[in-house]
Amino acid sequence: MATLIIAEHDNSILKPATLNTVAAAVAIGGDVALLVAGEGCQAVADQAAQVAGVSKVLLADNAAYGHQLAENVAPLVAELAKTAGFDYVLAPATTTGKNLLPRVAALLDVGQLSDIVAVESADTFKRPIYAGNAIATVKSLDAIKVITVRGTAFDPVAAEGGSASVEAVTAVHDAALSRFIGEEVAKSDRPELTSARVIISGGRGMGNGENFALLEKVADKLGAAVGASRAAVDAGFVPNDMQVGQTGKIVAPELYIAVGISGAIQHLAGMKDSKVIVAINKDEEAPIFQVADYGLVADLFEAVPELDSSL
Amino acid sequence: MKIMVTVKRVLDYNVKVRVKADRSDVDLANVKMALNPFCEIAVEEAVRLREAGVATEVIVVSIGPKAVQEQIRTALALGADRGIHIETQSSPESLSVAKLLAKVVADEQPGLVILGKQAIDSDNNQTGQMLAALTGLSQGTFASEVKIEGDEALVTREVDGGLQTLGLKLPAIVTTDLRLNEPRYASLPNIMKAKKKPLEVKTPADLGVELRAHTELLSVEPPAERKGGIKVGSVAELVEKLKNEAKVI
Ligand SMILES: Cc1cc2nc3c(=O)[nH]c(=O)nc-3n(C[C@H](O)[C@H](O)[C@H](O)COP(=O)(O)OP(=O)(O)OC[C@H]3O[C@@H](n4cnc5c(N)ncnc54)[C@H](O)[C@@H]3O)c2cc1C
Ligand SMILES: Nc1ncnc2c1ncn2[C@@H]1O[C@H](COP(=O)(O)O)[C@@H](O)[C@H]1O
Numbered sequence: 001m002a003t004l005i006i007a008e009h010d011n012s013i014l015k016p017a018t019l020n021t022v023a024a025a026v027a028i029g030g031d032v033a034l035l036v037a038g039e040g041c042q043a044v045a046d047q048a049a050q051v052a053g054v055s056k057v058l059l060a061d062n063a064a065y066g067h068q069l070a071e072n073v074a075p076l077v078a079e080l081a082k083t084a085g086f087d088y089v090l091a092p093a094t095t096t097g098k099n100l101l102p103r104v105a106a107l108l109d110v111g112q113l114s115d116i117v118a119v120e121s122a123d124t125f126k127r128p129i130y131a132g133n134a135i136a137t138v139k140s141l142d143a144i145k146v147i148t149v150r151g152t153a154f155d156p157v158a159a160e161g162g163s164a165s166v167e168a169v170t171a172v173h174d175a176a177l178s179r180f181i182g183e184e185v186a187k188s189d190r191p192e193l194t195s196a197r198v199i200i201s202g203g204r205g206m207g208n209g210e211n212f213a214l215l216e217k218v219a220d221k222l223g224a225a226v227g228a229s230r231a232a233v234d235a236g237f238v239p240n241d242m243q244v245g246q247t248g249k250i251v252a253p254e255l256y257i258a259v260g261i262s263g264a265i266q267h268l269a270g271m272k273d274s275k276v277i278v279a280i281n282k283d284e285e286a287p288i289f290q291v292a293d294y295g296l297v298a299d300l301f302e303a304v305p306e307l308d309s310s311l
Numbered sequence: 312m313k314i315m316v317t318v319k320r321v322l323d324y325n326v327k328v329r330v331k332a333d334r335s336d337v338d339l340a341n342v343k344m345a346l347n348p349f350c351e352i353a354v355e356e357a358v359r360l361r362e363a364g365v366a367t368e369v370i371v372v373s374i375g376p377k378a379v380q381e382q383i384r385t386a387l388a389l390g391a392d393r394g395i396h397i398e399t400q401s402s403p404e405s406l407s408v409a410k411l412l413a414k415v416v417a418d419e420q421p422g423l424v425i426l427g428k429q430a431i432d433s434d435n436n437q438t439g440q441m442l443a444a445l446t447g448l449s450q451g452t453f454a455s456e457v458k459i460e461g462d463e464a465l466v467t468r469e470v471d472g473g474l475q476t477l478g479l480k481l482p483a484i485v486t487t488d489l490r491l492n493e494p495r496y497a498s499l500p501n502i503m504k505a506k507k508k509p510l511e512v513k514t515p516a517d518l519g520v521e522l523r524a525h526t527e528l529l530s531v532e533p534p535a536e537r538k539g540g541i542k543v544g545s546v547a548e549l550v551e552k553l554k555n556e557a558k559v560i
Contacts, residue, residue: 010472069477070440070450095470099452102405102440111406111525114435124529129434130328134337137529177449181465181476194471198559222560230489240455240469240490247349247429247489249471255559265327272537276557278549284542293540293557296549306546311560 001030001122004058004081006073006091006100007048011038011066014047016195017092019156024149025090026053026157027119033058034164035080037073039066045166052158060169067180068096074103075173081108081144093148093250094194101148110142115250117153131246131269151194152252152273186241193225193244198255201227201244201271202237205260205281205300209237214304215259221311227251227271229261245270260300263288280304312422312459312481314357314366316391317412318350318373319402320382321432330533337531346382349427351389352487355494356457357425358390365459368392370419374411375402380510387505388497394510397518405433407522409441414518416446421482423464428453428486439486449479455490 003025008015018034025032033056034048045059058080064072081089081104089104091097093115105112117135118126124139125147193199200215200222212226219226227249228242244251246269256274261267263279263286271277272291279292282299289295296303322328323345328337346354360366371391373379376398383394397411416424426439443450451457451466455474458465464479469488479485497505515522543549553560 070443070452074444095453095468098436099440099450102437103444103450105437106406106409106441106444109406111404112435112437112441113526114433114437128534129531130322130337130432131434132534133328134330134531135534136531139527139529140525141527142525175449177480178451179478181478183470183475184473186473234490239473240488241471241473246431246434255553255557266324272534276553276559277537277540278553289542290539291537293537294549294552295540295542296546297542298546303546307550310546310550 001028002086003028003030003032003088003090004077004086005032005034006077006097007034007036007044008092008094008096009036009038009041009044011041012043014044016156017094017151019051019159020151020154021090021092021149022051022053022157023154024116024119025088027154028088028122030087031055035060035077037065037068037076039063047159049164049166050160050162051164052161054162054164057164057166058169059166060171062172064172064174068100069178069180070100070103071175071177072173073100074107075175076169076171077104078107079171080169087144089144089146091148093150097148101146105146108144108146110144110146111140112146112148113138113140114148115150116147117150131265132272133265150250152250186239190219191223191225193227193242193249193251196225196251196253198222198224199227199251199253200224200257200259201229201261202232202259203229203261204231204235206232206237212238214308217308218304218311221308229267258288258292259304261288262286263291312366313368313370313419314360315370315372315416315419315421315424316350316353316357316386317426318354318371318382318386319347319427319430320344320373320375320379321347321430324348324431330531334530334532336528344378346385347427347430349429349487351494352489352491353425353427354386354389354391355492356487359492360459361390366423370395370421372397372412372415374399374408376400383510384505385497387508388502389495390501393508396510396512398512398514403522404525405435405437406441406525408438409445410520410522411515411518412442413445414520416442423482424484426484426486428488439484443484446484449483451477451479451483452486453488454485455488457485457491
């Protein structure tokens with residue numbers, strides 16, 4: 001058995017989500033290869049070669065793959081899966097993986113299992129449906145199994161200790177269907193939401209974007225990432241990349257502090273696997289208290305500054 | 312240019328699902344069904360493009376049992392011009408949906424196809440990307456802004472790191488994210504008018520598509536319940552508990 005994993009990277013750094021996906025591949029068993037498709041991404045391949053459990057790194061370094069456009073990368077992956085005989089193609093369930101992998105599956109004429117949270121056997125997996133309100137056990141009937149992996153469900157393998165070989169892939173697929181125009185990348189010194197140990201998130205109750213500074217102060221003391229509910233993003237308080245939930249980011253930190261968030265099922269879907277949940281809300285009936293280990297019924301504008309000064 | 316939008320009939324997003332006692336599936340008997348919220352956003356975007364004169368016609372497609380005609384009518388009431396219902400016994404898997412949609416694309420030759428990024432029942436987030444593969448068209452997933460300029464669609468996408476803008480050669484496949492627009496409500500006169508708009512019914516056989524299962528659902532279980540927690544009386548007590556009981560700070 002052999003698995004091909006699409007490495008998550010930005011042409012210079014291998015992203016941690018890759019390590020969780022390797023863990024899922026290790027749970028499946030067999031050889032694990034990592035594909036690094038990008039431009040000027042040799043450094044990523046070098047990092048990928050160190051990852052524990054990986055036996056081979058395939059490096060497709062070409063301008064056509066620079067922005068990882070699905071129209072170009074999907075045919076490359078499909079071709080590798082067929083010609084190199086991979087039984088599984090995996091990617092992290094990030095926006096990059098979600099954008100690319102279904103295109104690969106369709107090119108291979110197979111289905112895709114999205115967001116798996118457990119490997120039951122070589123062909124059977126668990127995945128959440130209905131915003132995590134049900135967990136389905138699904139058997140894949142396809143010869144090549146195409147799967148995205150929910151990072152929070154698999155402990156990452158070690159980033160170092162492996163010694164995989166790096167092989168260049170020279171095939172160039174340039175569909176010329178789309179072009180990269182630009183990006184607005186959120187810059188922050190805080191940890192990434194999906195790998196943070198502590199997260200403090202704000203909702204509509206924050207009132208405006210400036211008030212998120214209250215959460216940032218606490219975040220700085222706890223080494224936390226700052227997240228948000230959909231309502232806070234829709235209202236323009238904070239950017240979209242901070243949204244936690246069914247249709248945003250899925251997180252499972254050691255500590256999740258929800259501030260001024262009511263606890264709609266779509267929000268809970270993104271954070272209810274956190275180890276410890278704290279809720280600060282002035283409405284004691286708010287559903288968030290049903291999942292909180294520690295609930296504080298209080299006005300956030302008093303409680304959060306007090307929390308800040310007592311840390 | 313014609314725009315094709317797809318709509319899926321799903322459980323209303325406000326309803327909390329229950330798993331059947333025999334754990335064979337979720338229980339959808341007597342629960343409120345609705346238009347998938349992301350599809351509502353897709354319909355709105357298409358209608359706005361027609362209102363802006365960019366598009367000439369909005370075609371709405373849904374696949375599933377007869378009941379999905381209700382969601383097609385809703386889309387027609389929101390401003391779509393005509394409907395196509397592809398009748399199947401149950402709601403097929405994403406790849407099958409994509410194969411059926413690919414045939415409709417071949418027949419109708421739309422300049423733009425807009426789908427939801429995700430159906431909130433399966434949470435698959437696959438169909439648009441699969442349709443793009445099968446038709447060989449460009450894809451702009453998780454769109455928060457769509458502009459048509461010349462022979463390109465300029466699509467801003469919500470990605471993990473922020474926002475990304477792509478130029479897609481038309482015809483293109485776009486999937487919607489939450490911030491793309493705020494859908495309107497259907498007015499009563501428009502609901503009445505929608506009843507008279509054309510709705511064509513086809514079968515997979517009419518389209519020459521043979522569907523095959525790619526997965527088998529073995530069982531469905533409720534998620535692990537969280538144990539109820541406690542209420543703390545003050546910030547001081549909260550900090551004490553986090554330090555000494557939970558040991559997370
Ligand atoms: C298709 C779809 C997808 C969705 N995806 C997501 C998703 O991924 N993530 C997500 O979060 N939501 C998502 N939602 C939205 C979700 O249903 C809720 O609308 C949203 O989570 C509500 O955000 P909120 O809790 O911040 O706002 P509200 O529900 O308005 O709650 C605000 C809370 O703040 C409290 N509050 C107000 N002022 C104060 C104060 N001074 N001190 C203390 N507490 C205060 C209030 O008591 C209230 O409980 C989705 C919805 C749909 C339909
Ligand atoms: N049975 C269906 N009928 C029409 N459109 C569908 C159907 N299934 C999925 N879609 C479309 O594909 C999108 C993504 O669905 P999915 O890939 O299943 O999460 C949905 O928002 C719909 O726009």
